[in-house]
Amino acid sequence: MLKPNTNYQNLKDSYLFDTILQKSKDYLKNNPNAHLLRLGVGDVTLPLPEVVIEALHNAVDDQSKKETFHGYMYECGDYALREKIALHYAERGIKIAPDEVFISTGACDELADIIDLFDISNSALVMEPAYPSYVETNVIAGRRIIRMNSSEENLFMPTPEKNTKADIIYICSPNNPTGVVFDFENLKKWVDFANQNGSIIIFDAAYEVFIDSPHLPRSIFEIEGAKTCAIEICSLSKTAGFTGTRLGYTVVPKNIIREKMSINEMWTRNRLSKTNGVSYILQKGAMAVFTRKGQEQIKANLQVYKENAKVLTNALDKTNTWYTGGKNSPYLWLRCPDNMNSWEFFDYLLNKAQIVGTPGAGFGKCGEKYFRLSSFGDPHDTVEAAKRLIKIL
Amino acid sequence: MLKPNTNYQNLKDSYLFDTILQKSKDYLKNNPNAHLLRLGVGDVTLPLPEVVIEALHNAVDDQSKKETFHGYMYECGDYALREKIALHYAERGIKIAPDEVFISTGACDELADIIDLFDISNSALVMEPAYPSYVETNVIAGRRIIRMNSSEENLFMPTPEKNTKADIIYICSPNNPTGVVFDFENLKKWVDFANQNGSIIIFDAAYEVFIDSPHLPRSIFEIEGAKTCAIEICSLSKTAGFTGTRLGYTVVPKNIIREKMSINEMWTRNRLSKTNGVSYILQKGAMAVFTRKGQEQIKANLQVYKENAKVLTNALDKTNTWYTGGKNSPYLWLRCPDNMNSWEFFDYLLNKAQIVGTPGAGFGKCGEKYFRLSSFGDPHDTVEAAKRLIKIL
Numbered sequence: 078m079l080k081p082n083t084n085y086q087n088l089k090d091s092y093l094f095d096t097i098l099q100k101s102k103d104y105l106k107n108n109p110n111a112h113l114l115r116l117g118v119g120d121v122t123l124p125l126p127e128v129v130i131e132a133l134h135n136a137v138d139d140q141s142k143k144e145t146f147h148g149y150m151y152e153c154g155d156y157a158l159r160e161k162i163a164l165h166y167a168e169r170g171i172k173i174a175p176d177e178v179f180i181s182t183g184a185c186d187e188l189a190d191i192i193d194l195f196d197i198s199n200s201a202l203v204m205e206p207a208y209p210s211y212v213e214t215n216v217i218a219g220r221r222i223i224r225m226n227s228s229e230e231n232l233f234m235p236t237p238e239k240n241t242k243a244d245i246i247y248i249c250s251p252n253n254p255t256g257v258v259f260d261f262e263n264l265k266k267w268v269d270f271a272n273q274n275g276s277i278i279i280f281d282a283a284y285e286v287f288i289d290s291p292h293l294p295r296s297i298f299e300i301e302g303a304k305t306c307a308i309e310i311c312s313l314s315k316t317a318g319f320t321g322t323r324l325g326y327t328v329v330p331k332n333i334i335r336e337k338m339s340i341n342e343m344w345t346r347n348r349l350s351k352t353n354g355v356s357y358i359l360q361k362g363a364m365a366v367f368t369r370k371g372q373e374q375i376k377a378n379l380q381v382y383k384e385n386a387k388v389l390t391n392a393l394d395k396t397n398t399w400y401t402g403g404k405n406s407p408y409l410w411l412r413c414p415d416n417m418n419s420w421e422f423f424d425y426l427l428n429k430a431q432i433v434g435t436p437g438a439g440f441g442k443c444g445e446k447y448f449r450l451s452s453f454g455d456p457h458d459t460v461e462a463a464k465r466l467i468k469i470l
Numbered sequence: 471m472l473k474p475n476t477n478y479q480n481l482k483d484s485y486l487f488d489t490i491l492q493k494s495k496d497y498l499k500n501n502p503n504a505h506l507l508r509l510g511v512g513d514v515t516l517p518l519p520e521v522v523i524e525a526l527h528n529a530v531d532d533q534s535k536k537e538t539f540h541g542y543m544y545e546c547g548d549y550a551l552r553e554k555i556a557l558h559y560a561e562r563g564i565k566i567a568p569d570e571v572f573i574s575t576g577a578c579d580e581l582a583d584i585i586d587l588f589d590i591s592n593s594a595l596v597m598e599p600a601y602p603s604y605v606e607t608n609v610i611a612g613r614r615i616i617r618m619n620s621s622e623e624n625l626f627m628p629t630p631e632k633n634t635k636a637d638i639i640y641i642c643s644p645n646n647p648t649g650v651v652f653d654f655e656n657l658k659k660w661v662d663f664a665n666q667n668g669s670i671i672i673f674d675a676a677y678e679v680f681i682d683s684p685h686l687p688r689s690i691f692e693i694e695g696a697k698t699c700a701i702e703i704c705s706l707s708k709t710a711g712f713t714g715t716r717l718g719y720t721v722v723p724k725n726i727i728r729e730k731m732s733i734n735e736m737w738t739r740n741r742l743s744k745t746n747g748v749s750y751i752l753q754k755g756a757m758a759v760f761t762r763k764g765q766e767q768i769k770a771n772l773q774v775y776k777e778n779a780k781v782l783t784n785a786l787d788k789t790n791t792w793y794t795g796g797k798n799s800p801y802l803w804l805r806c807p808d809n810m811n812s813w814e815f816f817d818y819l820l821n822k823a824q825i826v827g828t829p830g831a832g833f834g835k836c837g838e839k840y841f842r843l844s845s846f847g848d849p850h851d852t853v854e855a856a857k858r859l860i861k862i863l
Contacts, residue, residue, distance in 0.1 A: 078668030079637040080589035081731045091742050120541035124619045131532040133751070134508040136526060140715060141523040148513035182575050182745075189744035193610065196473035197590075213743040217586065236519040244472040265515075275471030314746075321540040321750040349484050350606040352575075353580035353707075356752060358526070420599060 085220045091209065093439035094118060095312065100423070101433050106121045112463040116389075116450045117433040119253065119407070121318045123381060126374035128365040129317060138226015138330035150354035153345055154180025154326070158360050162326055171298045173328055177341060180347065180355045180363070181325040184312035189214045190215035190351070191279065191308065191327065194343050195245060202243030204235050205441030206254050206410075208281070209245040220245075226443040229267045233401050233410065237270040239316040246271060248297070251280040251288065255410040256450040260295045264300050275335065278307040286316040286379060288322040288405040304330040308340070315374045315453075317366045324355060351395045375389045384405055385452035392463035396470035409450040410437070414470055422448050430465035472701050474606065475614045484602065486509060486832035489715045492824050495815070504724040507855040510826040512801070513648065514711045516774060519767035521758040522710060529754035542748035546738055547573025547719070555719055556761040558665045564691045566721055570734060572741065573748045573756075574718040577676045577705035583744070584672065584701065584720065587736050588638060595636030597628050597805075598834030599647050601674070604640040613638075619836040626794050626803065630663040639664060641690070644681065647804040647842040648835045649795015651686045656694050664699035668728065671700040679709040679772060681798040697723040701733070708846075710759045710768045715754045717748060761765075773799055773804045778852040779845035785856035789863035802843040803830070807863055815841050822857035 090359060097117055099173045099210060105259035125133075139145040146296050153159070160177040166173040182186040188210050192201075202223045203217040215222055226236040233255040250259040259267075271278050280297040288295045297307045309328040313319035333340040348354075390403035393411055413422040419436035426432045426448075435451070437444030452459065490510055498504060518526075532538040546552070552568040559566040574580040581603050585594075594608040595616045600806040608615055616636050620628040626648040641660060643652040652660075664671050681688045690700045702721040706712035726733040741747075758764045783796035786804055793804035806815040812829030819825045819841075828844070830837030845852070 078594055079670050079728050081728045081733065081736065082587055082589050082730070083729070083737060085587075085731065085736050088739060088743070118542075118623045121538070122539070122541070124536050124539045127534070130530060133530040133533075133615045137523060137526040137530060140518045141520070143515070143517050146515070147519045149511075149713045182749075185746040186744065194475055196475050199472055210743060215745065217740070263730040266767075277472050283739070284850040287846075318539075320746070322751040326843065335472050335474045336476070338476070338478065343474065343478050346478060346481060347610070349609065350481070350603060351579065353713070353716070355750065356575075358751065359749060368719075389758075461656075466514070 084217050087216050090463055091213070091434070094370050097423070097433065097435065100427065111431050114298055114430075114432045114454065114458040116459065116462055119223060119433050119451050120320050121453050121456060123318055123324065123378045125318050125362075126366070126371060126378065127434065128368060128370045128374055129362045133358060133366035135136075136358040138393040139361075150357055150360065152348040152352050152354045154178065154355060155344040155360045158364050160366060163422065165367050166296065166298070168327075169295070171296055176345075177330055179327045179329060179344060180360060181327055183314060183319075183323045184281065184310050185210060185233060186329050187310050187325055188279070190347075191310070191344070192218060192245065192326055192417050193347060194340055195277070199394065200242070201245040202241070203247050206437060206444035207247065207441055208249060208253045209440070212255075213317045215245075216243075221241050221404060224441070226441075227255070229399070230442060231410070234259060234263055236263050236266045237275045241270065242274070242470070244276050246276050246278045248278055248282065249283070251285065251402070251406035251408070252376065254408055254435065254437065254444065256406035256408035258288060258405045260292070261294055261300065264294055266295065268297070268300045268302045268306060268414065270343055272302050277333065277335070277340070278303075278304065280307050280309045282309050283312040283313065283406060284315055284387070285435065286375070287383070287407050289383075293405055297385040298328070298330075305332045313363060313366060315326075317371075318378060320354035322359065322362065325357045379409040382452045383455060385456055389450055389452060389466075390461045392466045393470075395467055398470055403452070407452045409452070411448050411450065413446050413448050416446070419446050429469050430462070432465060474604050475591060475610065477610050480609050481606055484606070486602075486828070490816070490828065492828065497820055505825050507823075507825045507847065507851040507858075509847045509852065509855055510828050512844050513713050514708060514846050514848060515848060516771045518711050518715065519759070519764060519771065521761060521763045521767055522755045528754040529751040531775065532754075533751065533752070537611055537713060539731060540750040542752065543750055545741040545745050545749060547571065547745045548753045551757050553756060558672070558760050559689065559691070559721075564689055565573060566691065567724065569738075570721055570723055572720045572722060574717045574720055575672065575706060575748055576718045577703050578603060579653070580703050580718055581672070581674065582736070583740075585611060585638065586740060587733060588670070589710075592637035594638040594640065595634070596640050599653070599837035599840070600628075600640065600834055601646050602833070603641060609637075611746035617779075618835070620648070621836060622805070627712055629656050629659045634663070635667070637669050637671050639671045640674065642676070644677040644795070644799035644801070646677065647801055647828065647830065647837065649799035649801035651681060651798045654693065657687055657690065659681060661693045661699060663697045664769065665695050666752075669699065669762060670726065670728070670733070671696075673700050673702045675702050676705040677708055677800060678704065679768070680776070680800050682776075683798050685800055691721070691723075698725045701726070705791060707743075710764070711771060715752065715755065717752045721775070761797055773850060775845045778847060780847055781852050781856045782843055782845060783858075786860045788860050789861055796845070800845045802845070804841050804843065806839050806841050809839070811838050812841050816827055822862050823855070825855045825858060
């Protein structure tokens with residue numbers, strides 16, 4: 078008799094965004110003329126940059142003619158794209174070899190796949206509040222999860238403590254949901270910890286492109302020692318509007334060795350066994366992102382989201398609301414007013430101001446008194462939301 | 471200290487297609503004017519059907535405008551596409567609900583991901599010769615692998631034996647590499663076995679579209695009882711030329727229950743945690759495959775490959791070569807002449823006839839005296855290859 082993977086029974090229901098959707102629908106049913114200001118889900122709203130569209134069209138045309146048709150792609154990613162991404166790092170002074178770069182169908186998929194490199198006996202440290210995938214993928218695998226709570230005391234930027242022990246360490250910076258960006262000093266503490274303990278850091282850099290300050294690391298490889306202990310997972314979802322188009326990349330340095338096994342070689346081998354590569358069309362689209370024109374065009378789109386963030390931080394500043402993020406980050410994480418818990422505040426915002434946000438409780442217990450606002454919404458709606466926030470906060 | 475997944479050390483080097491490529495290159499170096507007839511890799515060579523190209527272009531255009539832009543897709547697949555695929559089954563008399571259909575980035579990726587539903591203690595039965603992924607993904611997971619050898623005696627169509635025991639059972643029909651298609655009677659034996667023993671069959675139907683005979687099952691769900699024990703993994707790679715474009719689908723019936731856990735619900739939950747869905751653009755392209763026009767156009771392409779197969783079977787028939795496949799299947803599996811082993815025959819074919827094929831040894835030990843030819847090559851090259859085969863066999 079086949080035994081199912083009973084670890085699934087240890088997963089909590091993932092009803093966060095479903096519940097938000099249902100509550101929004103119910104509200105519109107009772108208030109059919111209302112216009113909801115959606116600052117909830119972290120999805121982008123602007124179209125793909127022109128150069129990407131052009132590249133995608135050209136790639137589709139390639140697939141229409143025998144002479145230019147592409148079949149199976151190399152499992153680890155097209156070499157030209159891997160090279161382009163390595164150059165993109167080089168421009169920021171980070172040396173990465175093309176075969177340390179792996180093309181993926183997106184950061185979420187990659188976060189799920191990559192832990193296959195590690196033994197089941199390893200523990201996984203998750204700093205909460207956190208993107209649910211870190212916990213869920215390890216619950217499914219049956220790994221022990223160490224939850225490290227962060228709070229206002231450490232400005233939601235926890236560092237290793239005396240009794241901290243962990244084999245796999247998740248760091249998301251800029252953070253989803255708190256918007257906090259690790260500074261050099263605190264990120265170095267984690268890199269040193271990992272090297273001292275033989276741990277491996279999974280560095281989720283999905284929002285790195287929002288960092289404007291030169292005093293904050295955009296890549297963990299800006300930290301000395303990271304190349305022997307860190308895997309960096311990147312995505313074009315927020316960088317170039319690829320949430321629905323799908324493409325990401327991952328850097329696995331060759332110098333990460335555990336028990337004489339090269340993690341880079343293992344991941345290469347994994348890809349050869351477990352995938353037939355990423356779509357030719359999407360890889361061509363991604364190539365365009367890393368051209369000069371591509372970089373200019375994504376900056377124009379990002380500017381819209383950054384303006385949204387500014388509008389929202391201004392509102393929170395005016396109302397003396399305690400919050401993190403909003404600078405160098407698309408997310409704002411605010412303390413709910415009047416000691417409300419996050420679902421209470423959700424209802425309050427929806428009913429009083431027709432604003433839809435995300436309750437902090439959805440990201441872990443220590444998020445219960447907090448609330449996430451996203452700057453990916455429509456600019457007009459965001460301005461209106463800011464006005465209403467000032468009124469009711 | 472993090473412990474890497476040491477199961478990787480139990481993987482064999484995957485040098486099959488690398489070695490073929492290297493040998494071909496060496497030959498061309500020594501014979502710079504030679505034209506190689508490539509009947510090796512199972513990759514398609516014809517461009518995507520017109521309706522698919524049109525749909526892909528339209529989808530790219532959608533991503534270029536704010537009004538039609540699509541962000542995150544539903545993790546299990548776009549409902550419209552799932553419905554279309556369910557209808558496609560219904561046309562053949564098979565009742566599948568849309569939420570039993572899951573859209574994937576391809577059969578290879580899905581084969582790797584889906585075994586996450588099962589406990590590590592389960593055994594996996596692989597009928598060799600076999601597509602290497604079945605063994606490799608389970609080696610990485612640390613599962614016990616039961617190799618069931620097939621041979622000329624059972625016409626490379628093994629059935630459960632008295633002492634057969636297995637929790638997960640892989641069946642590939644039409645088979646890669648042997649080209650053998652399971653008939654109703656023998657497939658029923660496996661379905662009955664699985665239901666009696668609580669096993670689950672992973673049915674790899676990547677080549678189903680090559681089955682023309684009404685007397686052979688194209689889907690395992692044509693077999694009574696399959697809906698309580700079988701998962702069907704399908705792909706547009708060979709069906710519609712998607713090897714480099716990437717899209718597949720998987721049917722997980724709601725009636726598969728093990729230890730009171732619904733495998734369909736588990737897979738839904740898995741997708742919610744482990745992916746952000748398949749590209750909007752690619753799902754739109756796939757939609758076009760399931761239109762009337764799409765079906766007509768893929769048939770025209772498939773006809774080319776089927777003609778190739780016919781040309782090759784004629785040659786093998788003329789030379790009285792023992793083989794399987796080539797009918798209702800894109801692959802031919804022949805016994806090497808003069809008791810040669812498969813790599814010897816590879817060199818012989820390359821040097822005497824400039825034909826590149828695939829040595830059977832690459833698919834398991836019991837393939838050592840056999841050789842795979844593919845019908846996905848260029849039609850002119852295939853005709854020329856057939857002529858030369860007749861001369862030298």
